[in-house]
Amino acid sequence: MSAESHEKFTQAKLDRCISCGYCLPACPTYQITGEEQSSPRGRITLMRALQDGRLPFSDEGAQEQASFCLGCRACEPVCPAGVEYGVLLEEWRDITWRGRKRPLIIKALFQMVSAPWRVHLMSALSPIARKRKSSTDIHLALGCFERRLFPKVSRAVAQLAPSISIDPSQGCCGALHAHNGDLEGGKALAKELGEKLPGTILSTAGGCAAHLSAVLGKERVQEFSQWWSRNLKPMTRNGKPIRIGLQDSCHLRNGMGVFKEPRKILTQLGEYVEVPNAQGCCGAAGSYSLLRSRDSKKIIAPKVAAIKELELDYLVSVNPGCTRQLKSALRRARVKTKVVHIAELIALAP
Amino acid sequence: MAEQSLASALTALLGADRVFADSAAREAYSRDATPLFRGLPEVIVAPHSTQEVAEVVKFARATKTPIIARGAGSNLCAATVPLNGGIVVSMMQMKKILEVSRNEMLAVVQPGVSTTELDDVVAKEGLMYVPDPGSKTVSTIGGNAATSAGGLRGLKYGTTKNYILGLEAVLGTGEVIRTGGRLVKDVAGYDITRLLIGSEGTLAIFTEITTALTPRPKSSQYGVAYFNTLADASVAVDAIVAAGILPATLEFLDNTCIKAVEDFAHLGLDSQAGALLLFGDDGNSESVAKTVGAMADISSSARGVRAVTLAPDVAAAEALLYARRCSLPALARLGSMSILEDISVPRPQLSKAAEAIEKISEKHSLLIGTFGHAGDGNLHPTIVLDKDDADEVTRAERSLSDIFNLALELGGTITGEHGVGSAKLPYLRAKLGDVSLSLHHNIKSVFDPDRILNPGRLGT
Numbered sequence: 001m002s003a004e005s006h007e008k009f010t011q012a013k014l015d016r017c018i019s020c021g022y023c024l025p026a027c028p029t030y031q032i033t034g035e036e037q038s039s040p041r042g043r044i045t046l047m048r049a050l051q052d053g054r055l056p057f058s059d060e061g062a063q064e065q066a067s068f069c070l071g072c073r074a075c076e077p078v079c080p081a082g083v084e085y086g087v088l089l090e091e092w093r094d095i096t097w098r099g100r101k102r103p104l105i106i107k108a109l110f111q112m113v114s115a116p117w118r119v120h121l122m123s124a125l126s127p128i129a130r131k132r133k134s135s136t137d138i139h140l141a142l143g144c145f146e147r148r149l150f151p152k153v154s155r156a157v158a159q160l161a162p163s164i165s166i167d168p169s170q171g172c173c174g175a176l177h178a179h180n181g182d183l184e185g186g187k188a189l190a191k192e193l194g195e196k197l198p199g200t201i202l203s204t205a206g207g208c209a210a211h212l213s214a215v216l217g218k219e220r221v222q223e224f225s226q227w228w229s230r231n232l233k234p235m236t237r238n239g240k241p242i243r244i245g246l247q248d249s250c251h252l253r254n255g256m257g258v259f260k261e262p263r264k265i266l267t268q269l270g271e272y273v274e275v276p277n278a279q280g281c282c283g284a285a286g287s288y289s290l291l292r293s294r295d296s297k298k299i300i301a302p303k304v305a306a307i308k309e310l311e312l313d314y315l316v317s318v319n320p321g322c323t324r325q326l327k328s329a330l331r332r333a334r335v336k337t338k339v340v341h342i343a344e345l346i347a348l349a350p
Numbered sequence: 351m352a353e354q355s356l357a358s359a360l361t362a363l364l365g366a367d368r369v370f371a372d373s374a375a376r377e378a379y380s381r382d383a384t385p386l387f388r389g390l391p392e393v394i395v396a397p398h399s400t401q402e403v404a405e406v407v408k409f410a411r412a413t414k415t416p417i418i419a420r421g422a423g424s425n426l427c428a429a430t431v432p433l434n435g436g437i438v439v440s441m442m443q444m445k446k447i448l449e450v451s452r453n454e455m456l457a458v459v460q461p462g463v464s465t466t467e468l469d470d471v472v473a474k475e476g477l478m479y480v481p482d483p484g485s486k487t488v489s490t491i492g493g494n495a496a497t498s499a500g501g502l503r504g505l506k507y508g509t510t511k512n513y514i515l516g517l518e519a520v521l522g523t524g525e526v527i528r529t530g531g532r533l534v535k536d537v538a539g540y541d542i543t544r545l546l547i548g549s550e551g552t553l554a555i556f557t558e559i560t561t562a563l564t565p566r567p568k569s570s571q572y573g574v575a576y577f578n579t580l581a582d583a584s585v586a587v588d589a590i591v592a593a594g595i596l597p598a599t600l601e602f603l604d605n606t607c608i609k610a611v612e613d614f615a616h617l618g619l620d621s622q623a624g625a626l627l628l629f630g631d632d633g634n635s636e637s638v639a640k641t642v643g644a645m646a647d648i649s650s651s652a653r654g655v656r657a658v659t660l661a662p663d664v665a666a667a668e669a670l671l672y673a674r675r676c677s678l679p680a681l682a683r684l685g686s687m688s689i690l691e692d693i694s695v696p697r698p699q700l701s702k703a704a705e706a707i708e709k710i711s712e713k714h715s716l717l718i719g720t721f722g723h724a725g726d727g728n729l730h731p732t733i734v735l736d737k738d739d740a741d742e743v744t745r746a747e748r749s750l751s752d753i754f755n756l757a758l759e760l761g762g763t764i765t766g767e768h769g770v771g772s773a774k775l776p777y778l779r780a781k782l783g784d785v786s787l788s789l790h791h792n793i794k795s796v797f798d799p800d801r802i803l804n805p806g807r808l809g810t
Contacts, residue, residue, distance in 0.1 A: 012686075015686040015687075015737070016683075018383070018385070018678075018679070018682045018688065019381060019382070019383050019384075019385070020383050020424060020485065020488075020678075020679075021382075021383055021422055021423055021424040021485065021488045022485070022487060022488055024422055024488050025464060025466075025487055025488055034396065034440070034442035034443055034445075034462075035370070035375070035378075035394075035396070035440070035442075036375075036378040036379050036394075036423065036440070037370075037374050037375045037377075037378035037379075039378075042378035045377060045378050045380070045381055046374055046377055046378060049377045054377065055373055055374065055377060059373055059374055060372070060374075061372040061373055061374025061375060062373075062374045062377075064374070065374060078487075080676060080678070080679030080682075081679045081682050081683060082679075082683060
């Protein structure tokens with residue numbers, strides 16, 4: 001066992017919670033069940049019971065709650081006491097999902113991104129942005145699954161920002177590991193990427209950006225919408241401004257406090273429409289949609305209904321997991337709205 | 351009855367998806383928002399209808415099992431901690447707003463609706479649900495009614511008890527009763543509605559609530575006055591009300607709170623001041639300006655005043671209100687545990703109470719930050735401590751006893767708006783006296799002959 005692995009929770013972080021319950025209305029899983037054990041406060045009560053030995057870490061009900069939590073951190077901005085719930089959840093999964101206890105799907109995902117060459121191999125056939133060295137000190141983080149699934153995103157960034165460096169030999173940022181029970185691995189990968197990409201790291205994935213910024217420091221990391229500063233001209237369709245909505249990235253919003261920035265950009269590009277509960281998790285939640293597909297669909301269902309009603313031309317995402325989740329949910333519901341990354345939409349602008 | 355058979359019997363009544371008896375669920379429902387109190391329930395049930403609540407109560411009666419109704423669990427007096435085990439009835443599956451009537455200015459809701467949800471919905475009709483406890487985003491209307499929750503608008507508008515017109519409730523016998531209704535005037539019989547409000551789940555479980563609404567005020571304005579001491583601010587508050595002003599907001603914080611809030615939220619407050627008084631009013635803009643101006647004038651010439659300013663815009667007013675609302679969490683960050691108290695005294699005694707609390711803090715060498723609804727004479731002295739320091743915990747308990755005695759000596763009460771629960775139960779006799787306590791006991795016998803509903807609470 002490594003020194004970084006957790007036997008227990010950081011006591012001071014548990015002590016922060018005053019059990020006021022202000023987090024309850026913000027929690028997507030509590031909204032579904034109405035059950036205390038699936039609320040952030042309830043989960044912290046469970047963590048305390050685990051910490052004090054009243055419940056064993058093997059307790060099935062507790063394990064279920066560690067897994068049922070989306071890890072969206074919507075409880076953090078509404079917490080008056082400043083509880084770092086995301087960190088506590090990472091510690092919890094670090095204990096419960098260690099070694100053999102780790103879900104098979106997670107083990108497989110870890111394998112796929114365990115070394116830069118594997119990441120490279122995975123996206124070998126994807127037409128991502130080409131290698132490019134520039135004089136500025138800004139490097140594009142390509143993401144692992146983003147470059148495999150949505151290669152257009154890095155191409156859009158390359159087109160929009162000729163001044164940034166792109167190096168496809170980079171590896172994984174480790175967010176996947178940190179969120180799924182390998183805190184040490186998550187940190188090590190982030191540091192490795194930090195060395196590989198010196199200076200400012202520009203990320204097109206909210207989840208990666210938040211993880212990198214937590215490990216490397218926020219001065220080293222810029223999410224794309226945070227970094228974008230050029231003014232834009234509006235886009236039209238059939239002579240009318242296009243209708244655009246946004247799905248926030250949970251970790252970008254709740255972890256990094258970035259949510260005004262993408263809205264500011266989209267307001268310039270067309271008629272911006274705030275999707276009801278845009279700040280609420282879409283149910284992708286990293287590996288969650290693979291691990292708990294049924295719950296993930298339950299979470300996104302009301303969102304799909306709301307988006308359908310708005311008749312948007314584009315629904316913008318700032319994280320590849322969300323893009324994938326929204327695309328497939330909208331396709332299932334036969335909603336015609338196109339899901340794109342914010343950089344892709346900007347690249348289409350006049 | 352053993353847990354397993356309890357759970358299986360209840361499962362037969364409600365179905366498996368509404369009954370929880372696993373260790374994790376029981377642990378999660380072992381606490382509410384009160385520090386230091388914990389008790390494991392044997393089983394948790396989540397009924398969907400009045401009929402189901404009645405069946406659970408009948409079952410509990412037949413098996414003599416304690417039964418505790420619970421909303422969001424945001425109460426601060428351990429009123430919903432199952433210290434005697436038994437069944438916790440979570441009302442969170444009954445959260446529909448059944449009706450909003452604009453011409454009758456009322457709403458009919460199920461108990462699990464949150465205060466903010468209701469207020470947001472009625473706001474669309476230009477109406478307001480008045481009581482606004484600090485926990486309004488999470489607290490439920492059922493829980494508010496069970497504790498007669500207060501809030502920041504008590505002086506001008508009153509508290510929950512003034513806004514409940516009628517109830518549907520399940521008695522300890524399992525019978526369903528309807529009290530009050532939609533009428534402004536109705537004096538047929540005892541006012542059972544009022545008796546049930548604040549009864550903390552000891553007499554009945556609410557299943558439907560009819561609330562009164564008011565027109566939503568068109569404008570509001572706020573100002574702030576700094577004083578040398580909390581007692582000085584209290585004298586100013588007394589003078590304001592004595593001048594015939596009944597404003598919507600008269601809140602204050604002491605220096606400990608100002609500093610904590612400023613460190614946390616950086617609002618530009620005067621952290622040298624001994625006290626901050628936040629005053630404000632709502633209504634039509636002309637009368638609001640007049641009232642707020644008068645309060646500023648009275649404060650400016652009051653004893654120990656340092657500075658008085660009016661909030662120039664909504665953002666500045668919001669910052670002031672936020673300063674007041676975040677007092678508790680800001681204080682809570684100073685230690686690993688905080689105990690929030692809730693005494694209330696006649697307004698003219700407020701300055702004495704403020705001075706005495708400072709002395710109590712010195713006597714027990716404890717950090718106590720005091721904030722509160724000055725206009726209501728309602729104080730929230732908050733003890734911040736290290737939960738692992740046994741000696742400090744003991745000193746905190748002693749100081750609580752001093753604080754409650756102080757309130758009673760000044761003609762006040764041990765709890766203004768949070769409830770008695772388990773936290774203040776040891777002091778209830780001193781407040782009520784033997785005759786009243788015995789009356790409480792007898793009243794319970796009528797509503798709940800087998801004493802299964804939240805047993806032991808309110809001295810019953």
